[in-house]
Amino acid sequence: MAVLPITKYGTPVLRKKLADVTVFDDNLKKIVDDMFETMYEVRGIGLAANQVGLDQRIIVLDGSAHYEGCEKIALVNPDIIEMKGEEWMVEGCLSIPGLEGDVARTTEIIVKAQDLDGKDVLIQATDMQARIFQHECDHINGKMYVDRVTPSARTLMESKLKKLQKQTEQSL
Ligand SMILES: [Zn+2]
Numbered sequence: 001m002a003v004l005p006i007t008k009y010g011t012p013v014l015r016k017k018l019a020d021v022t023v024f025d026d027n028l029k030k031i032v033d034d035m036f037e038t039m040y041e042v043r044g045i046g047l048a049a050n051q052v053g054l055d056q057r058i059i060v061l062d063g064s065a066h067y068e069g070c071e072k073i074a075l076v077n078p079d080i081i082e083m084k085g086e087e088w089m090v091e092g093c094l095s096i097p098g099l100e101g102d103v104a105r106t107t108e109i110i111v112k113a114q115d116l117d118g119k120d121v122l123i124q125a126t127d128m129q130a131r132i133f134q135h136e137c138d139h140i141n142g143k144m145y146v147d148r149v150t151p152s153a154r155t156l157m158e159s160k161l162k163k164l165q166k167q168t169e170q171s172l
Contacts, residue, residue: 001033001034001036001037002034002037002038003034003037003038003041004034004035004038004052004053005052005053006038006042006051006052006094006095007050007051007052007053007095008095008096008097008164008167008168008171009095009096009144009146009161009164009165009168010164010165010166010167010168010169010172011050011053011095011168011172013050013053013054013055014050014051014095014139014142014144015142016050016055016142017140017141017142018048018049018050018054018055018056018057018140018141018142019055019056019057020057020077021056021057021058021076021077021114024076024114024116024117024118028058028076028116029116031049031054031056031058032058032060032074032116034052035047035049035052035058035060035074036060036062036072036074038052039060039062039094040062042094044094045061045062045063045065045066045067045070045132046059046060046061046062046063046132046133046135046136047059047060047061047094047136048136048139048140049140050139050140050142051094051095051139057076057077057078057140058074058075058076058140059074059075059078059133059136059137059139059140060072060073060074060075060136061073061074061075061129061132061133061136063128063129063132067127067128067129068128069125069126069127069128069129070128070129070132071129073123074115074116075111075113075114075115075121075123076113076114076115076116076118077113077114078111078112078113078133078136078137078140079111079112079113079137080109080110080111080112080133080134080137081110081111081112082108082109082110083106083108083109084106084107084108084109085106085107085108086104086105086106086107087104087105087106087107087127087131088102088103088104089102089103089105089131090102090103091103091131091135091145092145093135093144093145093146095144096144096145096146096161096164097164098160098164099146099157099160099161101145101146101149101153101154101157102149102150102153103145103148103149104148105130105131105134105135106130106134107126107127107130107131108124108125108126108130109124109125109126109130109133109134110122110123110124110125111123111124111125111133111137146161
């Protein structure tokens with residue numbers, strides 16, 4: 001397993017709708033292992049493939065150390081097919097260090113996805129687990145939580161975001 005570098009705000013792949021995974025082989029399992037390893041290394045609770053630079057619809061989650069009902073799971077080609085309820089809560093993102101903001105998410109969801117063998121799965125999630133799913137499913141569609149904060153919160157973030165984007169572009 002390997003810890004991979006995390007892409008930061010301003011990296012083009014973070015704004016891309018990622019490609020469907022069509023091959024379910026050992027390489028996919030290795031990518032998922034590396035994603036978990038990377039996420040644990042930086043004490044994250046969720047990670048999307050474009051956060052390690054990959055253009056593939058893969059997400060990993062494990063909030064079990066902090067939240068009830070947030071067990072470890074990896075999903076391929078996930079799609080949220082049902083959403084219910086709403087709750088505002090503060091979020092941060094490994095790709096946007098040093099910032100956080102309140103985001104409204106639905107509290108009950110159903111996710112349609114595939115497992116690492118390509119088998120169809122339906123996952124029901126609530127509360128924090130549902131929030132992590134929504135955050136990561138946003139990522140694989142090129143969306144980030146800063147797109148969902150209120151306009152006034154976004155205005156307050158804007159200079160830090162611009163600075164981070166510039167830093168990232170200079171390092172690419
Ligand atoms: Zn994120």
